[in-house]
Amino acid sequence: MNSTWSRFNITSIVLGFAFLYLPIVLLVIFSFNESKLVTVWAGFSTKWYVSLFSNRGLIDAAWVTIRVGLISATVATVLGTFAALTLTRYTRFRGRVLFSGMVFAPLVMPEVITGLSLLLLFVAVGLDRGFVTVTLAHITFSMCFVAVVVQSRLLTFDRSLEEAAMDLGAPPVKTFFQITLPVILPAIISGWMLAFTLSLDDLVIASFTSGPGATTLPMKIYSQVRLGVTPEINAACTILIGIVAVGVIAASVVNKRREVQRLRDEQAALRN
Amino acid sequence: MKSLGSIRRSFAPWSDPAAKPYISFENVTKRFGDFTAVNNLSLTVYEREFFALLGASGCGKSTLLRMLAGFDDPTAGRILLDGQDLRGIPPYRRPVNMMFQSYALFPHMTVEANIAFGLKQEGMPKGEIATRVAEMLRLVKLEQFAKRKPHQLSGGQRQRVALARSVAKRPKVLLLDEPLGALDKKLREETQFELMDLQQNLGLTFIVVTHDQEEAMTMADRIAILDKGEVMQVATPAEVYEAPSSRFVAGFVGNVNMFEGTVTDLSGGAASIRSAAGLDIMAHNAGAASAGNPVAFAIRPEKIKVSSRKPAASDINVAEGEIYDIAYLGDMTVYHVKLADGQVVKASSLNASRVTEDPLSWNDRAWISFSPDAGVVLTR
Amino acid sequence: MSDTAIAASQTGNGNASPSARALNAVKSRIVIIVPYLWLLVFFLIPFVIVFKISLSQSAISMPPYTPALDFSGGLSGILQQLSQLSFDSYLWLTQDALYFNAYVSSLTIAGVSTVLTLLVGYPIAYGMARAPATLRPTLLMLVILPFWTSFLIRVYAWIGILKPEGLLNQFLQGIGLINEPLIIMNTNTAIYIGIVYSYLPFMILPLYSALEKMDYSLIEAAQDLGCTPLSAFWKVTFPLSIPGVIAGCLLVFIPAVGEFVIPDLLGGSQTLMIGRTLWNEFFNNRDWPVASAVAIILLLLLVVPIMIFQHTQARAQEQDR
Numbered sequence: 001m002n003s004t005w006s007r008f009n010i011t012s013i014v015l016g017f018a019f020l021y022l023p024i025v026l027l028v029i030f031s032f033n034e035s036k037l038v039t040v041w042a043g044f045s046t047k048w049y050v051s052l053f054s055n056r057g058l059i060d061a062a063w064v065t066i067r068v069g070l071i072s073a074t075v076a077t078v079l080g081t082f083a084a085l086t087l088t089r090y091t092r093f094r095g096r097v098l099f100s101g102m103v104f105a106p107l108v109m110p111e112v113i114t115g116l117s118l119l120l121l122f123v124a125v126g127l128d129r130g131f132v133t134v135t136l137a138h139i140t141f142s143m144c145f146v147a148v149v150v151q152s153r154l155l156t157f158d159r160s161l162e163e164a165a166m167d168l169g170a171p172p173v174k175t176f177f178q179i180t181l182p183v184i185l186p187a188i189i190s191g192w193m194l195a196f197t198l199s200l201d202d203l204v205i206a207s208f209t210s211g212p213g214a215t216t217l218p219m220k221i222y223s224q225v226r227l228g229v230t231p232e233i234n235a236a237c238t239i240l241i242g243i244v245a246v247g248v249i250a251a252s253v254v255n256k257r258r259e260v261q262r263l264r265d266e267q268a269a270l271r272n
Numbered sequence: 273m274k275s276l277g278s279i280r281r282s283f284a285p286w287s288d289p290a291a292k293p294y295i296s297f298e299n300v301t302k303r304f305g306d307f308t309a310v311n312n313l314s315l316t317v318y319e320r321e322f323f324a325l326l327g328a329s330g331c332g333k334s335t336l337l338r339m340l341a342g343f344d345d346p347t348a349g350r351i352l353l354d355g356q357d358l359r360g361i362p363p364y365r366r367p368v369n370m371m372f373q374s375y376a377l378f379p380h381m382t383v384e385a386n387i388a389f390g391l392k393q394e395g396m397p398k399g400e401i402a403t404r405v406a407e408m409l410r411l412v413k414l415e416q417f418a419k420r421k422p423h424q425l426s427g428g429q430r431q432r433v434a435l436a437r438s439v440a441k442r443p444k445v446l447l448l449d450e451p452l453g454a455l456d457k458k459l460r461e462e463t464q465f466e467l468m469d470l471q472q473n474l475g476l477t478f479i480v481v482t483h484d485q486e487e488a489m490t491m492a493d494r495i496a497i498l499d500k501g502e503v504m505q506v507a508t509p510a511e512v513y514e515a516p517s518s519r520f521v522a523g524f525v526g527n528v529n530m531f532e533g534t535v536t537d538l539s540g541g542a543a544s545i546r547s548a549a550g551l552d553i554m555a556h557n558a559g560a561a562s563a564g565n566p567v568a569f570a571i572r573p574e575k576i577k578v579s580s581r582k583p584a585a586s587d588i589n590v591a592e593g594e595i596y597d598i599a600y601l602g603d604m605t606v607y608h609v610k611l612a613d614g615q616v617v618k619a620s621s622l623n624a625s626r627v628t629e630d631p632l633s634w635n636d637r638a639w640i641s642f643s644p645d646a647g648v649v650l651t652r
Numbered sequence: 653m654s655d656t657a658i659a660a661s662q663t664g665n666g667n668a669s670p671s672a673r674a675l676n677a678v679k680s681r682i683v684i685i686v687p688y689l690w691l692l693v694f695f696l697i698p699f700v701i702v703f704k705i706s707l708s709q710s711a712i713s714m715p716p717y718t719p720a721l722d723f724s725g726g727l728s729g730i731l732q733q734l735s736q737l738s739f740d741s742y743l744w745l746t747q748d749a750l751y752f753n754a755y756v757s758s759l760t761i762a763g764v765s766t767v768l769t770l771l772v773g774y775p776i777a778y779g780m781a782r783a784p785a786t787l788r789p790t791l792l793m794l795v796i797l798p799f800w801t802s803f804l805i806r807v808y809a810w811i812g813i814l815k816p817e818g819l820l821n822q823f824l825q826g827i828g829l830i831n832e833p834l835i836i837m838n839t840n841t842a843i844y845i846g847i848v849y850s851y852l853p854f855m856i857l858p859l860y861s862a863l864e865k866m867d868y869s870l871i872e873a874a875q876d877l878g879c880t881p882l883s884a885f886w887k888v889t890f891p892l893s894i895p896g897v898i899a900g901c902l903l904v905f906i907p908a909v910g911e912f913v914i915p916d917l918l919g920g921s922q923t924l925m926i927g928r929t930l931w932n933e934f935f936n937n938r939d940w941p942v943a944s945a946v947a948i949i950l951l952l953l954l955v956v957p958i959m960i961f962q963h964t965q966a967r968a969q970e971q972d973r
Binding site for chain 1: 682683684686687688690691692693694695696697698699701702705772773775776778779780782783789791793794795796797798800801802803804805806808809810811812813819849852853856906907909910911912913917926927930931934935940943944947950951954955958959962
């Protein structure tokens with residue numbers, strides 16, 4: 001590779017990452033702004049964080065969001081794993097095409113349509129909009145993402161592991177819990193994390209399917225943003241970004257360590 | 273290895289009409305959609321036998337193994353183990369264990385836990401499991417690796433764990449699917465003998481699937497050669513090599529020269545054959561040949577003699593040609609002799625001394641000759 | 653292909669009663685039945701309802717429509733109702749140019765943004781794929797990281813930058829490049845920036861994985877055979893990255909067409925996008941039949957073609973194997 005090319009590469013990476021991160025960095029910086037005007041720097045202050053923690057509305061919304069996220073991600077992970085197993089293991093059953101269509105369609109469905117259709121369902125059966133309906137809606141769309149993540153792991157899963165377990169005397173159910181599940185567990189965990197993030201992040205579907213008393217954080221932020229940009233929202237966003245950044249970085253450091261250990265083990269194995 | 277050889281020689285239940293087969297495939301057919309993997313196949317294996325299924329990929333050998341293990345059910349026919357029909361018995365209830373080609377070691381379990389897995393399924397008491405696992409680890413010389421995970425082992429070590437795991441339950445029959453396929457050549461040769469010792473010591477019946485003829489010849493008591501879902505021949509390694517039953521088997525196992533021709537005369541079990549190229553061949557063992565019918569005379573390269581002068585005897589089993597190619601392999605030299613009709617005959621000669629007294633070179637005139645009992649007459 | 657389910661049904665059926673066997677069969681199929689029923693109830697039936705409502709007349713009541721296709725009347729009742737079906741909502745969509753324009757402008761905006769995202773994303777993905785191997789996992793993580801932070805927040809962050817008195821204008825005026833503030837906020841430009849920014853990771857990831865897989869010796873071979881670096885790029889690298897380009901473009905285009913948050917927060921009131929139109933129809937005008945008709949049309953225009961495309965792609969892939 002000659003140097004002009006690599007200079008070009010470095011430039012595009014630097015500019016690209018600046019583009020990706022500058023808005024977030026600015027948002028974080030201005031959460032510490034003394035002035036109420038978000039865009040004019042008037043000195044360092046943490047007063048917006050203080051006022052944030054006395055904002056009951058935001059804190060309630062955060063609680064609702066976390067509860068919806070935990071419940072919906074967990075149920076969606078179970079259903080999505082079932083769906084993935086169905087898609088990879090049962091190649092022939094009546095209605096398979098319909099089933100796989102229903103699993104993949106929500107991935108490309110505009111959120112407004114998913115939200116609208118679920119709302120109309122809840123109205124039709126007379127279910128009051130609120131915590132339950134948002135949770136049901138979130139389960140429905142995030143289970144499909146879980147299904148895709150788990151399915152891609154199952155496709156590379158070596159079926160002879162299951163055959164070996166059965167060959168050694170483990171009945172199918174035992175085989176599933178002792179072999180299949182532990183092996184695909186990392187994919188199931190990332191499926192859960194994806195479902196949880198999608199639930200935390202969702203504004204559109206929640207707006208359709210939620211009702212009084214079940215306002216989620218994105219809905220709250222959205223309504224405040226529409227009224228105007230305030231440093232308080234910046235502070236709330238900064239906290240969310242902080243949590244996510246710490247979580248993701250920690251996870252990747254742990255992963256990296258494990259990977260390094262694994263490589264070392266493999267090299268050691270080759271030597272003896 | 274000498275003592276092993278002598279035990280082996282006396283072990284031949286297949287030639288004893290009173291011996292009861294241990295495993296029998298009776299007219300077994302297996303179809304996957306339109307594809308017939310196994311076609312109306314019958315086969316018997318005896319207790320404590322080391323049996324090899326040899327064939328190219330797609331010949332149905334793995335399907336046979338999987339049907340015996342219980343992963344696939346025959347489309348037609350039945351499989352008996354010790355007199356019991358196996359149909360409908362799920363894999364986890366069969367007294368048969370399998371060593372997988374990919375080893376299929378459970379990646380989330382230690383070596384120890386992998387070996388103990390099958391014993392736990394039986395509900396064996398903990399203390400006994402520990403003893404058995406220790407015994408198995410000793411058997412495969414992996415005592416110090418008990419706490420390792422599969423990814424911390426080398427290929428050869430993984431293979432031994434897979435082996436220990438599959439024999440830990442003392443199955444009636446051990447199935448081995450290409451057990452040495454993933455090992456490099458040197459390790460493979462060592463492991464072949466280890467497997468044979470293990471089979472002798474444990475007194476188990478082994479059925480091994482392989483595409484490597486050397487491996488099958490080294491290890492097995494008998495070999496079944498399969499092609500397109502059918503058995504071509506079942507015999508001991510020596511029989512397969514020296515007395516192949518068909519052109520396919522002769523060509524599949526080892527190197528061979530094939531002379532197509534017609535039987536001109538049959539007398540006293542010997543056949544006179546005139547090859548398509550006009551060569552006169554005399555074979556002591558006519559086999560199933562009948563006069564006037566097309567046959568093939570198959571002869572191994574090492575049984576053909578090459579010399580620069582015409583052998584003194586008659587014109588029978590002698591042909592003149594030209595040295596077309598020479599491959600010096602160290603222990604032996606293979607000559608490719610082009611006969612008058614263009615057929616190239618391979619003849620190998622052992623380099624017993626460092627200097628050859630009859631040096632042959634490229635494009636030299638040369639004579640090939642062989643004795644009347646050196647080849648076989650094939651009708652199929 | 654020994655199915656776990658088939659094997660499971662074999663475990664306990666030695667001499668079980670037929671009902672017990674049926675129960676066993678259900679148990680072993682639970683993996684199919686539960687998600688199947690869930691998706692039928694919460695995915696398929698809602699669309700039937702949307703379709704039904706799109707054929708109803710709007711009314712000033714709660715819910716704000718008169719029901720069409722009430723199945724309680726039996727077959728004759730349904731036949732009678734079929735004659736009363738109202739296509740008013742669909743007619744309305746064709747009569748008011750607003751809707752047509754919204755569809756067209758959604759597709760245009762999504763298309764333009766997709767191209768822009770590709771142009772921005774390709775050099776980044778290329779640079780990453782050519783970075784030292786030790787650095788790549790970190791770069792990859794840095795691309796994924798923003799995805800985990802809230803979408804809403806990332807869009808919100810741009811408001812402070814793009815506003816007339818925002819940071820971008822302050823900066824440009826500060827260095828003396830412009831005198832008057834640029835009007836970007838509440839224009840289509842702001843929407844393009846928002847979409848490119850939000851969906852950039854979706855573009856970079858498939859491009860990166862296509863480019864990273866590529867054997868660098870191919871380029872060396874091309875250069876060895878007389879290509880300049882630039883022509884080696886166009887003749888070797890780019891064609892080989894096309895699967896990544898297609899995947900990335902789909903991942904950006906599809907959600908961009910139905911996008912609501914970006915046009916709502918960054919776009920002006922004159923920007924029409926179909927997601928936003930549907931939202932307004934539903935929440936502001938409270939015209940559920942028209943909102944449903946908009947949804948059905950969007951479904952037919954966008955989702956159905958994509959599903960067919962993916963289906964054929966999956967088929968082709970299966971055949972390749």
